[in-house]
Amino acid sequence: MSRDAAKARGEVFAPWLDENAEPLIRFDRVTKKFGDFVAIDDLSIDIYEREFFALLGPSGCGKTTLMRMLAGFETPTTGKIMLAGKNIGPIPANKRPVNMMFQSYALFPHLTVADNIAFGLKRSDMPKDQIAARVDEMLGLVQLKKFGGRKPHQISGGQRQRVALARALAKSPKLLLLDEPLAALDRKLREETQFELMDIQEKLGTTFVIVTHDQEEAMTVASRVAVMDHGQLIQVATPEAIYETPNSRYVADFIGDINLIEGAVKSVARDIAEISWAESMEPLRATAPEGLTKGANCCFAIRPEKVSISAERPEKAANALPGKVIDIGYLGNMSTYHVELANGQMVKAQVPNQNRLSRHAFTWEDAVWVSFTATAGLVLTA
Amino acid sequence: MNRRFSWFNATSLTLGFAFLYLPILILVIYSFNESKLVTVWAGFSTKWYGELFRNQAFMDAAIVTLKVAVVSSTLATILGTMAAYVLVRGGRFMGRTLFSGMIYAPLVVPDVITGLSLLLLFISIGLDRGVGTIVLAHATFSMCYVSVVVSSRLVSFDRSLEEAALDLGCTPWDAFRSVTLPIIAPAVIAGWLLAFTLSLDDLVIASFASGPSATTLPMKIFSAVRLGVSPEINALSTILISIVTVGVVTSSLLTKRASVRRQQQERAAIAEG
Ligand SMILES: Nc1ncnc2c1ncn2[C@@H]1O[C@H](COP(=O)(O)OP(=O)(O)O)[C@@H](O)[C@H]1O
Ligand SMILES: [Mg+2]
Numbered sequence: 017m018s019r020d021a022a023k024a025r026g027e028v029f030a031p032w033l034d035e036n037a038e039p040l041i042r043f044d045r046v047t048k049k050f051g052d053f054v055a056i057d058d059l060s061i062d063i064y065e066r067e068f069f070a071l072l073g074p075s076g077c078g079k080t081t082l083m084r085m086l087a088g089f090e091t092p093t094t095g096k097i098m099l100a101g102k103n104i105g106p107i108p109a110n111k112r113p114v115n116m117m118f119q120s121y122a123l124f125p126h127l128t129v130a131d132n133i134a135f136g137l138k139r140s141d142m143p144k145d146q147i148a149a150r151v152d153e154m155l156g157l158v159q160l161k162k163f164g165g166r167k168p169h170q171i172s173g174g175q176r177q178r179v180a181l182a183r184a185l186a187k188s189p190k191l192l193l194l195d196e197p198l199a200a201l202d203r204k205l206r207e208e209t210q211f212e213l214m215d216i217q218e219k220l221g222t223t224f225v226i227v228t229h230d231q232e233e234a235m236t237v238a239s240r241v242a243v244m245d246h247g248q249l250i251q252v253a254t255p256e257a258i259y260e261t262p263n264s265r266y267v268a269d270f271i272g273d274i275n276l277i278e279g280a281v282k283s284v285a286r287d288i289a290e291i292s293w294a295e296s297m298e299p300l301r302a303t304a305p306e307g308l309t310k311g312a313n314c315c316f317a318i319r320p321e322k323v324s325i326s327a328e329r330p331e332k333a334a335n336a337l338p339g340k341v342i343d344i345g346y347l348g349n350m351s352t353y354h355v356e357l358a359n360g361q362m363v364k365a366q367v368p369n370q371n372r373l374s375r376h377a378f379t380w381e382d383a384v385w386v387s388f389t390a391t392a393g394l395v396l397t398a
Numbered sequence: 399m400n401r402r403f404s405w406f407n408a409t410s411l412t413l414g415f416a417f418l419y420l421p422i423l424i425l426v427i428y429s430f431n432e433s434k435l436v437t438v439w440a441g442f443s444t445k446w447y448g449e450l451f452r453n454q455a456f457m458d459a460a461i462v463t464l465k466v467a468v469v470s471s472t473l474a475t476i477l478g479t480m481a482a483y484v485l486v487r488g489g490r491f492m493g494r495t496l497f498s499g500m501i502y503a504p505l506v507v508p509d510v511i512t513g514l515s516l517l518l519l520f521i522s523i524g525l526d527r528g529v530g531t532i533v534l535a536h537a538t539f540s541m542c543y544v545s546v547v548v549s550s551r552l553v554s555f556d557r558s559l560e561e562a563a564l565d566l567g568c569t570p571w572d573a574f575r576s577v578t579l580p581i582i583a584p585a586v587i588a589g590w591l592l593a594f595t596l597s598l599d600d601l602v603i604a605s606f607a608s609g610p611s612a613t614t615l616p617m618k619i620f621s622a623v624r625l626g627v628s629p630e631i632n633a634l635s636t637i638l639i640s641i642v643t644v645g646v647v648t649s650s651l652l653t654k655r656a657s658v659r660r661q662q663q664e665r666a667a668i669a670e671g
């Protein structure tokens with residue numbers, strides 16, 4: 017069942033919610049140490065067939081190490097990695113049904129584009145006469161039919177990236193690993209290529225695991241995103257869930273723009289928590305997560321686009337705070353207002369620019385009110 | 399900085415080159431001397447080259463020398479490449495520093511010591527000295543040169559190319575043969591040429607390692623010169639110099655051109671994005 021077919025029937029592709037689904041990959045309490053340095057720290061994760069799974073995190077958090085363990089270039093210090101129910105620990109890299117697209121592309125400079133793609137096929141049990149056809153098919157898939165005879169240094173960076181993809185896909189691996197595949201491309205090409213990658217992934221139904229430090233890229237392509245820090249998984253969820261309901265300050269801050277206000281729980285009543293955060297300021301009201309206790313330290317988090325800005329105090333807003341405009345950032349489709357509240361706390365509010373010629377409603381030093389509903393923000397305790 | 403060609407620079411350059419090449423130039427000129435007297439010029443002639451090719455003793459020595467050079471440089475290339483590969487790729491293993499120091503030691507150990515120690519080894523294991531022992535001796539001292547040339551290429555070699563080969567189903571040996579070797583081939587060939595020329599002009603180590611049955615050209619020349627320099631020797635030396643020059647120049651061009659081309663390609667790649 018492809019994701020397209022599932023979509024057509026209105027089903028949602030979410031095997032991770034199905035208790036009976038068998039994961040394609042299972043990391044079972046995997047730790048990887050380099051000397052004394054712990055690169056991967058007791059990590060467990062399930063990845064399902066046909067997923068487009070993104071590993072996201074700052075540089076040095078262990079993304080590449082995780083991927084290299086899947087490819088077979090590193091062995092876990094402790095723990096097990098299962099692929100389709102089999103422990104792949106003892107299987108060397110060249111025997112795994114896994115292929116990798118390298119960050120540097122690692123195209124063989126002495127071979128033509130077609131020979132690069134055929135390289136893996138020649139070392140498989142595919143009969144010789146079928147190899148040429150398969151190479152042709154892969155060249156078609158990445159729209160490089162005319163370039164089969166060129167050497168890697170005779171094509172552009174974007175084309176090289178596609179050759180690397182075609183080479184890694186040629187053997188029809190069960191799992192394709194992509195280590196920062198688009199990092200070397202410029203922004204426009206990168207965005208186009210993201211959609212191409214998604215198309216190809218849906219067409220082939222191969223499981224993709226992609227490493228990236230670009231959160232927009234992860235959010236665009238992935239069915240699920242794993243946010244990593246210091247060799248640990250902080251949150252694994254769909255892009256929407258990661259954005260709308262981050263489980264911690266770290267994830268909230270890492271993904272997109274967000275206002276974070278430190279405070280303490282003053283009271284919890286009927287799902288609504290009141291958070292005191294500064295003397296002389298009204299407490300903030302927000303939906304309480306389960307298990308929130310009075311007096312606990314917490315962090316109130318709200319996305320700038322969920323904050324409204326007005327000249328007068330809005331009548332029915334659950335939260336309204338007075339302040340003055342310090343800075344205005346014009347982003348084309350949006351403007352971001354930086355508002356300083358009475359106690360010095362900065363709050364960002366993002367407002368869409370709907371009319372081309374309308375002047376900004378507010379300007380520097382204007383006294384304004386920022387407001388938001390009780391369900392717009394989040395209370396984070398981690 | 400003043401980059402113009404000053405008189406001081408010109409003089410130093412001339413003096414330096416004169417110091418280096420005047421003796422060789424004189425030798426080459428006198429190899430075309432008509433007269434039998436080495437120091438008296440009597441007109442241009444190539445007759446000594448003809449004499450040379452009719453001299454059986456010299457021809458035998460030349461054949462021994464070529465045989466030794468080809469076999470020993472091939473052996474040195476195989477061993478030197480393997481050593482370079484282990485040093486660059488092997489990661490940290492027990493005794494790595496010791497190993498790398500020991501590989502490069504023959505670069506600085508005097509030839510006399512190398513020769514003497516090899517001689518003692520051959521005697522103590524009862525090896526009959528002859529062509530075989532010269533080959534072994536030459537391979538021993540020239541493999542470190544090969545290893546230097548090849549490892550400098552391997553250091554700049556993108557390791558992920560080998561991993562990509564493994565990932566696509568190669569065994570480690572297959573990855574080396576079908577990816578690493580073709581890419582480092584210019585350095586390996588340069589190393590071979592270097593080893594070849596080193597073997598060709600070695601006198602000291604060959605003298606220690608050889609027995610009565612085998613004489614190389616440099617040994618032959620050395621013993622002939624003790625009876626007096628003949629124009630034939632000049633002719634022979636000129637030929638040797640030509641071969642060595644071609645070898646060394648080709649070897650350095652191979653290394654240089656490959657690295658220049660690599661840089662150009664990398665620049666082009668970055669420019670294209
Ligand atoms: N072979 C290695 N030896 C020692 N340390 C390593 C090795 N590979 C990676 N590391 C360390 O492990 C950490 C994680 O690296 P990596 O997985 O490459 O991070 P990322 O891909 O997320 O940027 C880094 O701090 C890095 O220095
Ligand atoms: Mg990385």
